[in-house]
Amino acid sequence: MQYAFSWTTLPTAFVLALALSLPGQAQSANNEERPIRALIQDFADARNSHDGITVASFYSDDGEWIAARGVRTVRGRAALVELWTGLSRQVLRTVQSVDLASDNIAVVRVTAQYEEPFGRHNEVFVLVKELGKWRIRIHQTD
Numbered sequence: 600m601q602y603a604f605s606w607t608t609l610p611t612a613f614v615l616a617l618a619l620s621l622p623g624q625a626q627s628a629n630n631e632e633r634p635i636r637a638l639i640q641d642f643a644d645a646r647n648s649h650d651g652i653t654v655a656s657f658y659s660d661d662g663e664w665i666a667a668r669g670v671r672t673v674r675g676r677a678a679l680v681e682l683w684t685g686l687s688r689q690v691l692r693t694v695q696s697v698d699l700a701s702d703n704i705a706v707v708r709v710t711a712q713y714e715e716p717f718g719r720h721n722e723v724f725v726l727v728k729e730l731g732k733w734r735i736r737i738h739q740t741d
Contacts, residue, residue: 643692651684659734703728
């Protein structure tokens with residue numbers, strides 16, 4: 600049996616192909632979102648335990664933390680260990696959104712609730728997937 604091409608069937612075929620491809624993309628996004636959310640939670644737990652070595656291990660080798668308005672930048676894992684080891688207090692972090700820019704780049708928006716007088720801040724994490732594992736490349740506070 601042969602099928603004849605018709606311009607009238609093209610829109611139907613396109614809609615069908617699109618509909619069949621979307622569930623797989625949504626499933627793929629969900630599969631990636633779980634480990635990303637877990638990374639942020641593990642980061643928050645290590646930070647609240649004041650374990651600078653573990654906190655820094657969530658960053659890529661060239662990872663960086665950027666303070667509000669760029670007044671301070673800390674680059675590289677050794678410098679990040681020093682930064683995170685010296686902090687105290689507790690911070691409650693809540694993931695607001697996870698956006699997958701590509702298969703190996705994600706942007707995560709997080710709300711951070713500090714004790715007063717610091718209060719609530721927003722943070723953005725840019726994650727990269729290296730050798731199958733998500734790492735923090737850039738972490739910026741507001």
